[in-house]
Amino acid sequence: MASGPLDGVKVVEFAGIGPGPFCCMLLSDMGADVVRIDRKGGRGGAITDVTARGRRSVALDLKDANDAAVAWALIEKADALVEGFRPGVMERLGLGPDAALARNERLVYGRMTGWGQNGPLAHAAGHDLNYIAITGALHAMGRKGAAPSPPLNLVGDYGGGALYLALGICAALVDRARSGKGQVIDAAITDGAASMMAMMYGLRAAQIWTDERDANLLDGGAPFYDVYETADGKYVSIGSLEPQFYALLLEKTGLREDGAFAHQMNKAEWVSMSEKVASIIRTKTRDQWATLMEGTDVCFAPVLDMSEAPHHAHNVGRAAFVELQGVVQPAPAPRFSRTPGAIQGPPPRPGSEGEKALADWGIELRPT
Numbered sequence: 001m002a003s004g005p006l007d008g009v010k011v012v013e014f015a016g017i018g019p020g021p022f023c024c025m026l027l028s029d030m031g032a033d034v035v036r037i038d039r040k041g042g043r044g045g046a047i048t049d050v051t052a053r054g055r056r057s058v059a060l061d062l063k064d065a066n067d068a069a070v071a072w073a074l075i076e077k078a079d080a081l082v083e084g085f086r087p088g089v090m091e092r093l094g095l096g097p098d099a100a101l102a103r104n105e106r107l108v109y110g111r112m113t114g115w116g117q118n119g120p121l122a123h124a125a126g127h128d129l130n131y132i133a134i135t136g137a138l139h140a141m142g143r144k145g146a147a148p149s150p151p152l153n154l155v156g157d158y159g160g161g162a163l164y165l166a167l168g169i170c171a172a173l174v175d176r177a178r179s180g181k182g183q184v185i186d187a188a189i190t191d192g193a194a195s196m197m198a199m200m201y202g203l204r205a206a207q208i209w210t211d212e213r214d215a216n217l218l219d220g221g222a223p224f225y226d227v228y229e230t231a232d233g234k235y236v237s238i239g240s241l242e243p244q245f246y247a248l249l250l251e252k253t254g255l256r257e258d259g260a261f262a263h264q265m266n267k268a269e270w271v272s273m274s275e276k277v278a279s280i281i282r283t284k285t286r287d288q289w290a291t292l293m294e295g296t297d298v299c300f301a302p303v304l305d306m307s308e309a310p311h312h313a314h315n316v317g318r319a320a321f322v323e324l325q326g327v328v329q330p331a332p333a334p335r336f337s338r339t340p341g342a343i344q345g346p347p348p349r350p351g352s353e354g355e356k357a358l359a360d361w362g363i364e365l366r367p368t
Contacts, residue, residue: 004031160192
């Protein structure tokens with residue numbers, strides 16, 4: 001039984017990679033009934049494919065008339081559709097938004113691309129790193145004198161892409177409840193990543209942020225907002241931004257009497273201040289600093305690797321990670337007081353539970 005605020009919402013997903021599957025994982029975790037259309041004869045279904053969890057699969061050859069009819073039957077029953085092909089592919093398959101909305105005017109048609117449906121780069125190949133590169137986001141991350149640091153694919157694919165598409169689908173469903181009509185969502189990773197940089201562009205306009213890496217308040221330039229190596233070669237994070245938190249940091253590190261730290265926002269002293277903090281932090285192990293600072297208003301946390309994170313006391317206390325068929329993975333988020341989300345099942349093999357999914361949607365397969 002599905003659980004979550006999207007219980008009863010039907011989503012048809014055209015199989016893809018990256019942000020599309022992650023978006024559909026989020027929708028499924030929140031209770032949506034997601035049926036994925038996989039390529040007939042395709043591979044998949046590994047239990048470790050975490051972002052594919054919680055849906056059922058129908059394996060189709062969209063160039064075959066009978067299979068295309070099944071796809072149309074799903075689209076006609078769906079509340080939302082998610083596809084991540086290059087612009088024009090769905091139209092060439094005869095499944096584009098104009099045709100889909102003509103058959104199902106209440107459909108929310110979500111289109112996930114890197115560059116967007118139009119623009120000079122719309123038809124070019126690309127990946128997360130390229131998309132965040134043209135927004136100013138990539139240039140802002142990294143150490144002084146070094147190349148920008150790729151932030152995994154979190155900022156582009158998942159932050160600027162999947163999360164914005166999921167928000168767009170939910171917003172369009174709210175609008176549909178008023179208007180009775182669906183619409184098309186053009187979710188470009190470049191747009192979303194640019195949107196996520198809103199605060200930094202505002203700070204830059206106010207001449208508080210510069211284009212120099214490792215020289216700003218939130219990019220590692222500030223001695224009170226950075227990652228430091230400990231005596232055992234591990235790391236801790238410190239984010240003592242507010243004056244009262246900064247004062248506590250100085251107390252815990254024994255730097256309160258050092259006059260160099262009297263003026264927190266004196267950027268001219270940040271480099272030498274950072275060196276002093278680094279020297280102090282290297283005198284204790286990560287766990288020793290955690291004993292001293294964790295849970296205080298220093299704004300501190302140990303830097304954990306992925307084998308450690310699920311076992312941290314806070315994550316355990318909130319059940320932030322779960323184990324499904326031997327695979328440790330993040331639990332559904334966010335959390336709802338009345339309609340809690342849940343993982344609806346493991347990643348499906350292409351075509352697995354397809355007939356039942358079709359039957360549940362009231363679709364009868366015709367003999368071929």
